[in-house]
Amino acid sequence: MPADTTTTVAPAARMRLLPGLQLTQLAMTWAVPAGVVLLWELAARGGLVTPHVLPAPSRVLATGWELAQSGELGRHLVASLARASIGFVIGGTIGFALGVAVGISRLAQTLLDRSVQMIRAIPFLALLPLVIVWFGVGEGAKLFLVALAVVFPVYINTMLGMRQIDPKLMELARVTGLGWPAIVRRIILPGAMPSVLTGVRYALAQAWLALIIAETLATTRGIGFLAMDAREFLQTDVILLTIVIYSIVGVGADALARVFERRLLAWHPNYAEGHA
Template sequence: MTELATRPSATAQKTARPAARPNRRRWRRLTTPVVLVVLWETSSRVGVLPEEKLPPISEVVRAGWRLAEDGTLATHLLDSLARAGAGLAIGVGLALVLGSIAGLLRLGDDLVDPPVQMARMLPHLALVPLLIIWVGIGESLKVTLVALGVFYPMYFNLYAGIRDIDERLVEAARTCGLGAVARIRHVVLPGTLPALFLGLRLATGAAWLSLVVGETVATQSGIGFLMMEAREFSQTNVVLVGLFIYALLGLLSDLILRAVERRTLTWRRGLQAT
């Protein structure tokens, strides 16, 4: 009896196994980055990769640590975050307004969607010369570039999310006596959230891409300026520090959005990889 009491039940063992799998998968996902880092460091040290072109990653880490210690990195990083935040707020806000008008109203669709569809064919980064004429080369140029990069993925995902809602659900809500505002709150908004989060993730990535370009045009601060200044002095390790900062910012913002999405869309169950 004592042996049976101390032995874990079959149900408990089955419950414990799935809990351990995510941890194993998490460590397994680190395998490829670690291998690449080791290969990079080794190849640079033995001379396979020329150090002036691609220094060892340990040198890149030391350069980043040096910039962090003297406060240079923090100063430029805060300026980049301020530009990205302002551009995101403007681009997302404008996309939410115009996307909702075009998605919910027939008149809005006729008036708003055609010019947006035409404008999206123009790569926004190619508009830099025109934007310099319009808004100058100051902070407005950087914020405008980020806002343009953010707007299109956000608008099109919101528009598609609204239009993909099953019309029978809207009719059922109308039959139950729900008014227009209540239908939007209880039917349209929940049905649009998956597309909305996807748009946010794409928009955030576009924001960092636009910021890279914007900060290389007549600026005196920001991670892009730090990289351009390092290029003038052939400091490849500092250029790589800037690239890593941009990559980490993009990864961190995406992880935050995915975490918020999981908490918000707890009712959704998607396909799990096997």
Template sequence: MDRIKGSMKQIVPWVVPFLLLICWQVFSWMGIIPEKILPAPSDVFQAGLSLLGTGELYEHVSISLWRALAGFLIGGVIGFLFGLFNGISKYSDLLFDTSIQMLRNIPHLALIPLVILWFGIDETSKIFLVALGVMFPVYINTYHGIKSVDKKLIEMGRAYGLKGKSLFFSVIFPGALSSILVGIRFSLGVMWLTLIVAETISTDSGIGYMAMNAREFMQMDVIVLSIVIYALFGKLSDMIARYFEKKLLHWNT
């Protein structure tokens, strides 16, 4: 019974995308959705196979994944550390939080022209933008999570002789973990959104570049393929985040 429930939980999230895919294919066959507006899923799949055969798809996808992961790790670590220090230390909070909040209110995608002038269109510019976008959700949720830990729990931990590292890892960090994971999950969405924009404006490789290059030759199937790949990566990222939430917060499920 438990295995059946587990299987159902894995299948159910894919029901709506699968139904949409079927409707899309059927409407394309019936001519309700013109090919010039939106190619059929079968045509998109065929385009993917063709690009996979030439090695072009693998190259662009691997480059985009590298940019996303590098930017996520850099921005996530910086955001986590600032949230950690500002949440624990009053002096660090007074010194850094206001400045970070000022920067947070600047749309990071609006910095693209300036970033191009700074770094050009090489890898640094894309990774910088992704890291910048990821940093703030992780920071806010880490900071909020630590500040929201029940003070009575901290006092109880101190009453049992916990202090310093032992108090942090036994009481503060577990109490803030739920909020931190929410920040990571949200930042994964920001990561892909930022990468999409960055790759369609200032790049010569990646999934976004593949889509923009296909636009020049009116290859609608390749454009839709690029969008589908981004969507699949976004879904996969969310599933991974949910998995770690269940593992790390098993008492809360």
């Protein structure tokens, strides 16, 4: 009898410890960044690095607070987020549609894949002069660059996910008489979803990279413009602030993607609640 009590209580005890373990793990993931910032602050205050080269984190934070109070930081941040979001939706939709078509259809693969891969092989910056000729330096050029950067990660991972579907499941679906819409809904999309979401996470990083380049074009709004304008006046604290903002937004976007992973892939053993 005591043995039975132990076996039933132990899992409950482990479940109670789980939140504490998660908090410990979270603290450990931030230990190194916090240590770097602390050393940076001490080095700046001790005169080991000059403010012109690397201002202290406290100075960067104060600059961010000043820009936030004036409303300038919010204006630039909203502009950048809007560009990144619209470009991501456009590029992600195109990449997903192409990935599904090529992943399912041999004919689509024959007609489209080689052309897509050739475009993907072109260096991103090499297209910049042509994009300016096509769209000028307006919002269209910026959205095009962001969308172009997003298309390929989503396309490749979606196509890969489609091709990794177990053929036995497809055969079973045909034997049981499932229609094509049901096969797509119940087998193809769930089976490809882990790979698709991996492409989404990678595309989020690519979107911010493209946005930095896009906002170097003639513009008066955006975090990239804020950095370029600070460079002209040698405002190192503002430049570092923009880098920190890009980092924070990138981490936040990746965390949001992980939330979608846990919700959409709750059935998958590798994406259970608490998956890092």
